Amino acid sequence: MAAEPDRLIVSYAPHLRSSDSIEKVMYTVAAALLPATAASIYYFGLRALFVTIVAVLSSVLFEFLMNKIRRREHLTCFDGSAVVTGLLLALNIPASLPYGMVILGSFIAIVITKELFGGLGYNPFNPVLVGRVFLLISFPVAMTHWPAPHVVDMVTAASPLGILKTDGVAAVSNLSFWQLFFGEIAGSMGETSSLAILLGAIVLFFRGYITLTIPLAFIGTTAMFTGIFYIADPARYASPLFHLMTGGLLLGAFFMATDWVTSPMTRRGQIIFGCGCGFLTGLIRLFGGYPEGVAFSILIMNAFVPLLDRWDLLSLKSKREVA
Amino acid sequence: MRTFNQGGVHPPEYKLTADLAIERMPTPARLVILLSQHLGKPAKPIVGKGDKVKKGQLIGAADGFISSNIHAATSGTVHSLEERWPAPTGQYAPAIVIESDGTETWADGLNIDEEKPLELSREEKLKRISDAGIVGMGGAGFPTHVKLNPPKDKTIDTFILNGAECEPFLTPDYRLMLERPAEILKGLEIAASLFSKDTKIYIGIEENKPEAVKAMEKAAQGGPFTVVSLKTKYPQGCEKQLINTITGRTMKEGQLPFDVGALVHNVATMFALYEAVAKKRPLVERVLTLSGMEVKNRKNLIVTVGSLVKDVIEHTGGTTTEINQVIIGGPMMGKAQYTCDVPVTKTTSGILLINNTEIDSLRERPCVRCGKCISACPQGRQPWLLADLGQQRRLGDMPGCGLMDCMECGSCTYVCPARRNIVQWIKYGKAVNAARKR
Numbered sequence: 001m002a003a004e005p006d007r008l009i010v011s012y013a014p015h016l017r018s019s020d021s022i023e024k025v026m027y028t029v030a031a032a033l034l035p036a037t038a039a040s041i042y043y044f045g046l047r048a049l050f051v052t053i054v055a056v057l058s059s060v061l062f063e064f065l066m067n068k069i070r071r072r073e074h075l076t077c078f079d080g081s082a083v084v085t086g087l088l089l090a091l092n093i094p095a096s097l098p099y100g101m102v103i104l105g106s107f108i109a110i111v112i113t114k115e116l117f118g119g120l121g122y123n124p125f126n127p128v129l130v131g132r133v134f135l136l137i138s139f140p141v142a143m144t145h146w147p148a149p150h151v152v153d154m155v156t157a158a159s160p161l162g163i164l165k166t167d168g169v170a171a172v173s174n175l176s177f178w179q180l181f182f183g184e185i186a187g188s189m190g191e192t193s194s195l196a197i198l199l200g201a202i203v204l205f206f207r208g209y210i211t212l213t214i215p216l217a218f219i220g221t222t223a224m225f226t227g228i229f230y231i232a233d234p235a236r237y238a239s240p241l242f243h244l245m246t247g248g249l250l251l252g253a254f255f256m257a258t259d260w261v262t263s264p265m266t267r268r269g270q271i272i273f274g275c276g277c278g279f280l281t282g283l284i285r286l287f288g289g290y291p292e293g294v295a296f297s298i299l300i301m302n303a304f305v306p307l308l309d310r311w312d313l314l315s316l317k318s319k320r321e322v323a
Numbered sequence: 324m325r326t327f328n329q330g331g332v333h334p335p336e337y338k339l340t341a342d343l344a345i346e347r348m349p350t351p352a353r354l355v356i357l358l359s360q361h362l363g364k365p366a367k368p369i370v371g372k373g374d375k376v377k378k379g380q381l382i383g384a385a386d387g388f389i390s391s392n393i394h395a396a397t398s399g400t401v402h403s404l405e406e407r408w409p410a411p412t413g414q415y416a417p418a419i420v421i422e423s424d425g426t427e428t429w430a431d432g433l434n435i436d437e438e439k440p441l442e443l444s445r446e447e448k449l450k451r452i453s454d455a456g457i458v459g460m461g462g463a464g465f466p467t468h469v470k471l472n473p474p475k476d477k478t479i480d481t482f483i484l485n486g487a488e489c490e491p492f493l494t495p496d497y498r499l500m501l502e503r504p505a506e507i508l509k510g511l512e513i514a515a516s517l518f519s520k521d522t523k524i525y526i527g528i529e530e531n532k533p534e535a536v537k538a539m540e541k542a543a544q545g546g547p548f549t550v551v552s553l554k555t556k557y558p559q560g561c562e563k564q565l566i567n568t569i570t571g572r573t574m575k576e577g578q579l580p581f582d583v584g585a586l587v588h589n590v591a592t593m594f595a596l597y598e599a600v601a602k603k604r605p606l607v608e609r610v611l612t613l614s615g616m617e618v619k620n621r622k623n624l625i626v627t628v629g630s631l632v633k634d635v636i637e638h639t640g641g642t643t644t645e646i647n648q649v650i651i652g653g654p655m656m657g658k659a660q661y662t663c664d665v666p667v668t669k670t671t672s673g674i675l676l677i678n679n680t681e682i683d684s685l686r687e688r689p690c691v692r693c694g695k696c697i698s699a700c701p702q703g704r705q706p707w708l709l710a711d712l713g714q715q716r717r718l719g720d721m722p723g724c725g726l727m728d729c730m731e732c733g734s735c736t737y738v739c740p741a742r743r744n745i746v747q748w749i750k751y752g753k754a755v756n757a758a759r760k761r
């Protein structure tokens with residue numbers, strides 16, 4: 001070729017960018033969720049697969065429609081965030097939930113919670129959790145009847161936390177640690193297998209997409225809170241280990257409390273955020289009206305995020321002021 | 324391993340030219356010498372069209388306190404004086420065009436051999452540095468004689484040679500350290516001799532350049548130097564980060580290095596300073612790296628100041644495939660050029676020829692609040708906020724959020740998954756705020 005190129009593009013420095021993009025991050029998160037999805041299909045059968053497909057497709061479709069309505073020049077529905085929302089939503093509901101309700105959940109998550117606030121990056125609340133809580137409040141019966149694992153005709157059973165709430169500690173004492181760890185319990189699709197969730201979390205951690213600050217603060221606080229009561233009265237309260245392995249605690253701590261958009265950006269805020277989530281979860285589980293409190297507590301703490309970020313900004317300002 | 328206290332990123336290094344010895348590129352037939360190759364006011368031309376000039380002759384005189392002399396880089400005739408010539412900064416600058424006569428005859432009294440440059444008087448040393456038009460050759464081009472003459476009330480106790488060269492691709496300083504360690508150290512000693520005797524002299528080199536560490540350690544034996552190897556992390560070679568790494572001191576917003584008692588000098592500058600004081604050679608040539616993935620013959624070259632970028636590309640045989648970007652400087656802080664007619668200046672440390680295939684897909688997305696830019700910022704700032712304020716045109720609020728503390732290192736933009744042009748918004752904010760003040 002000629003020594004001198006004739007068409008040059010002027011662009012801003014830096015001319016090197018890291019390979020992380022929203023697409024790459026989101027599809028990695030989606031991949032990290034696959035073990036949990038696979039586990040739910042293993043335990044709850046094909047119906048779980050269909051629920052997942054319906055949730056993902058409807059999420060992407062709703063985002064596509066919103067893109068069109070908002071006349072976006074560039075479509076955002078394929079950037080992977082809607083896929084993650086769909087996958088997470090599926091993991092947050094019982095495999096027996098009617099498809100109509102699943103689609104309604106996607107609508108609440110994508111349209112109401114995310115797009116109406118401005119789309120990815122602008123939503124103050126975690127879309128998946130708003131979807132879940134909306135369904136839980138609207139359809140309490142359907143949302144709390146969990147299919148028992150490995151049962152073909154969808155016999156429903158109460159989740160361990162539900163049994164704990166209604167029947168006390170003695171009723172759950174037959175569940176072994178390994179049963180809880182591998183997920184052989186009734187529950188929403190992805191909350192059951194701790195192993196599958198941890199596998200995904202490890203991937204995200206090593207890619208640098210989540211830090212451990214929030215999950216550790218979250219889980220640690222719940223363990224401490226429930227531990228204190230367990231030590232005080234083991235006959236009435238379940239052990240902290242039981243609390244860690246049941247419900248959506250691990251899924252919530254590693255995949256939803258760490259959502260970039262709805263969690264604080266700096267370390268101090270993240271610690272407070274995580275501890276707040278953990279404390280509220282313990283409080284709701286032991287004394288609240290619902291057996292499970294992860295979704296509520298994360299949503300409540302989401303509301304504090306702007307405040308926590310603001311605090312960091314102010315202290316940063318005073319720290320670097322010229323002497 | 325020592326490094327600075329916060330932030331930083333690890334871009335790929337791409338030091339493709341590290342093993343190539345420095346070669347000399349012949350002076351092209353026509354040179355375009357910019358009168359503004361430094362920070363501060365452009366120099367005033369003191370020659371006219373048709374004048375005969377000799378190599379090293381003063382053709383542009385420093386104008387004011389912060390300015391620098393400009394010299395003819397070869398012998399020949401002044402072809403013309405240009406008002407506007409494209410400069411690597413992206414703006415225009417006045418320039419003097421010289422037709423070379425091919426003899427490279429030095430002007431009288433220059434290119435001598437001083438026996439004992441260290442024993443010259445302080446005034447004489449400073450005069451030779453200022454006469455030779457030495458400026459910081461790492462990028463900013465701050466006049467060196469001004470830097471070496473800080474206000475009287477500041478005490479300097481630390482002298483640092485910046486051998487970090489943290490920009491990907493660039494290797495001129497590395498090659499100089501391997502090939503000319505003795506001269507660099509002499510230059511450093513001359514510069515340090517302007518200050519009190521107990522000024523500590525450090526040589527900071529990133530640990531990914533063990534050869535350079537070895538070469539400098541060998542040359543430094545018995546001298547008043549301490550060689551420090553630094554952790555490889557961008558932007559280790561920025562002044563503030565280097566000072567923090569070596570002395571532990573932090574510069575507050577608005578402070579200059581001498582406020583914390585330290586001065587940082589670039590390797591190439593010290594080499595040029597040595598030549599200025601010991602040989603009375605003005606700064607008319609420099610070492611630069613020509614690199615890029617698509618370049619046929621990557622090289623470390625001594626190039627005469629005023630050679631055009633297209634001359635350099637021609638000399639090395641061009642590229643293997645079509646390229647779409649020419650960048651002067653490194654890929655993190657360098658400037659993309661719109662023409663190959665820009666000349667090499669005193670601060671041109673590299674020319675990169677790049678085929679950027681990503682460029683069309685770099686669409687800015689909204690901030691997803693990942694916090695990566697905050698943990699990457701070596702200045703402990705919140706870059707996303709500055710970008711937000713810029714995008715919302717709330718430019719007046721930017722200085723209150725640390726606008727002036729940012730040194731435009733690009734770490735935040737490098738890591739941002741939403742591909743926001745954070746540095747661009749910051750530069751925009753700085754420009755508008757500066758204009759408003761006037």
Ligand code: SF4
Pocket residue numbers: 699700701702703704705706728729730731732733734735736745746749
């Ligand atoms: S460019 Fe400025 S804001 Fe961005 S990382 Fe560098 S110093 Fe911080």
Ligand code: SF4
Pocket residue numbers: 689690691692693694695696697706707710735738739740741742743745
């Ligand atoms: S790196 Fe980009 S997306 Fe992440 S917080 Fe900073 S500006 Fe926002």
